[in-house]
Amino acid sequence: MLLQGKVALVTGGAHRVGKAITLALAEAGADVIVHYGSSDAAARDTVREIEARGGRAAAIQADLHDPAQIDRLFAEVQAQFGRLDVLVNSAASFMRQPFDEIELDDWKDALQVNLRAPFLCTQRAARLMRAVERPADEPALIVNITDLSGIQAWRYYVQHGVSKAGLIQLTRIAARTLAPAIRVNAIAPGAILPPPHMDPAGDAWQRLGERVPLQRTGHPRFIGQTVVFLAHNDYITGAVIPVDGGEHLIGPAN
Numbered sequence: 001m002l003l004q005g006k007v008a009l010v011t012g013g014a015h016r017v018g019k020a021i022t023l024a025l026a027e028a029g030a031d032v033i034v035h036y037g038s039s040d041a042a043a044r045d046t047v048r049e050i051e052a053r054g055g056r057a058a059a060i061q062a063d064l065h066d067p068a069q070i071d072r073l074f075a076e077v078q079a080q081f082g083r084l085d086v087l088v089n090s091a092a093s094f095m096r097q098p099f100d101e102i103e104l105d106d107w108k109d110a111l112q113v114n115l116r117a118p119f120l121c122t123q124r125a126a127r128l129m130r131a132v133e134r135p136a137d138e139p140a141l142i143v144n145i146t147d148l149s150g151i152q153a154w155r156y157y158v159q160h161g162v163s164k165a166g167l168i169q170l171t172r173i174a175a176r177t178l179a180p181a182i183r184v185n186a187i188a189p190g191a192i193l194p195p196p197h198m199d200p201a202g203d204a205w206q207r208l209g210e211r212v213p214l215q216r217t218g219h220p221r222f223i224g225q226t227v228v229f230l231a232h233n234d235y236i237t238g239a240v241i242p243v244d245g246g247e248h249l250i251g252p253a254n
């Protein structure tokens with residue numbers, strides 16, 4: 001699918017990895033809706049950045065814990081843009097916790113944001129995507145940003161890993177169910193960007209890079225590039241693409 005004239009929605013698209021995805025889609029020609037939860041200033045900055053480069057963008061807030069807010073998000077997409085061609089489920093909650101200390105609310109948070117919300121967004125996006133006539137060989141696209149913790153057994157990211165493993169299975173089931181009108185794929189990033197509390201120049205992050213086969217950490221642009229690649233290639237569905245310097249080939253770090 002060529003992205004010129006198409007409309008893309010990126011959840012958690014205001015900053016960090018989500019922003020790189022947003023900018024890559026805009027650069028490739030799409031109009032982009034930057035969904036955000038609490039980062040309204042970053043979302044407005046991202047919209048301005050796209051507009052300054054001649055693109056079209058809008059920011060829409062929604063708490064992904066709340067199905068009613070997810071409904072409103074898609075109603076606003078329809079009202080403002082009139083169509084949807086690409087959905088990227090990038091928003092996520094990420095928490096390191098020992099197994100014994102996980103509370104019910106921690107479990108609920110991860111499962112709601114990382115798995116239930118992508119399902120609800122997929123269902124609602126599919127309705128908008130099917131409402132638009134498109135060539136049979138140019139399906140709409142959904143990309144789920146999962147995590148290596150959904151493939152490997154990371155001991156300190158239990159609810160995160162379980163939710164991301166569920167997202168991989170959701171990708172496969174949705175790819176079968178929504179074909180041929182919609183393709184559904186996943187990207188499993190490795191060490192792309194350290195969590196906000198971790199110094200990117202610090203030893204802990206550097207060591208994570210050194211242990212992977214390509215011996216370096218990644219960059220958010222690699223995730224943006226892969227989303228655009230998936231948009232351009234109309235014959236891939238149900239795939240889970242690791243973008244991790246080969247980390248999936250070795251044992252887990254955690």
Ligand SMILES: NC(=O)c1ccc[n+]([C@@H]2O[C@H](COP(=O)([O-])OP(=O)(O)OC[C@H]3O[C@@H](n4cnc5c(N)ncnc54)[C@H](OP(=O)(O)O)[C@@H]3O)[C@@H](O)[C@H]2O)c1
Binds near residue numbers: 016145189
């Ligand atoms: N960073 C990495 O190296 C890495 C590695 C593997 C996988 N990933 C995956 O790549 C994606 C992006 O990574 P990231 O590190 O950039 O993510 P992040 O900074 O941890 O969070 C992404 C976004 O999720 C949104 N979000 C969280 N809870 C929300 C809620 N209840 N309602 C609405 N929005 C909510 C936040 O939006 P607001 O700030 O607006 O609230 C945030 O911008 C995630 O799916 C992550 O699991 C990242």
